[in-house]
Amino acid sequence: MDTRDLYERGLTPRRKMFGGKASVAGVLAAVAFACGLPVGAQEVFPSRLITVVNPNAPGGAADLVTRGMSEPLQRAFKQSVITVNRPGAGGAVGGESVAKAPADGYTVLLNTVTHVLIPITDNVLGRISGYTMENLGLSL
Numbered sequence: 136m137d138t139r140d141l142y143e144r145g146l147t148p149r150r151k152m153f154g155g156k157a158s159v160a161g162v163l164a165a166v167a168f169a170c171g172l173p174v175g176a177q178e179v180f181p182s183r184l185i186t187v188v189n190p191n192a193p194g195g196a197a198d199l200v201t202r203g204m205s206e207p208l209q210r211a212f213k214q215s216v217i218t219v220n221r222p223g224a225g226g227a228v229g230g231e232s233v234a235k236a237p238a239d240g241y242t243v244l245l246n247t248v249t250h251v252l253i254p255i256t257d258n259v260l261g262r263i264s265g266y267t268m269e270n271l272g273l274s275l
Contacts, residue, residue, distance in 0.1 A: 180240060181214045189245045190229025192222045201245045227253050227265055234266030244271060 187205065191197040201218045208216045221229035229244065230253060236242035257264035 181212045183214065183241060185212065185214055185216045185240075186242045187216060187218050187245055188229045188233050188242060189218055189220045190222060190226035191220065191245075193220045197245055225253065230271065231265035234270030238272070246271075 185208070187201050187208075189198055189201045198218070198220065205216045205218055221232050223229075233242055233244040251268065254264040254267050
């Protein structure tokens with residue numbers, strides 16, 4: 136059956152693949168069930184201090200945003216959230232420190248567009264970047 140026949144019957148190729156709306160609901164229910172299952176030997180997140188790295192100088196707009204969000208995050212996570220300023224090299228110092236931290240979600244970067252551009256610019260200019268987008272959990 137070609138795609139045109141599917142559209143005439145009111146189905147899209149995706150609906151045919153899942154067998155219609157009822158099957159999509161079944162898939163969603165299975166995913167919700169699987170997400171609720173406990174995973175052995177995995178700690179509940181967050182179970183310890185969370186560090187937000189601000190790659191800008193203290194006292195600026197980004198610093199105010201970072202510090203302003205710390206208290207609501209502490210209430211939501213029921214864990215301490217601290218801000219660490221690591222300015223320098225247009226944000227590269229802070230970005231690199233987060234990229235080199237363990238990928239466990241306890242060290243996060245207050246991201247601005249600069250952090251996306253640094254590795255790209257380094258690549259264009261033939262320089263070795265201190266981190267890649269993949270190090271930060273992003274892919275372009």
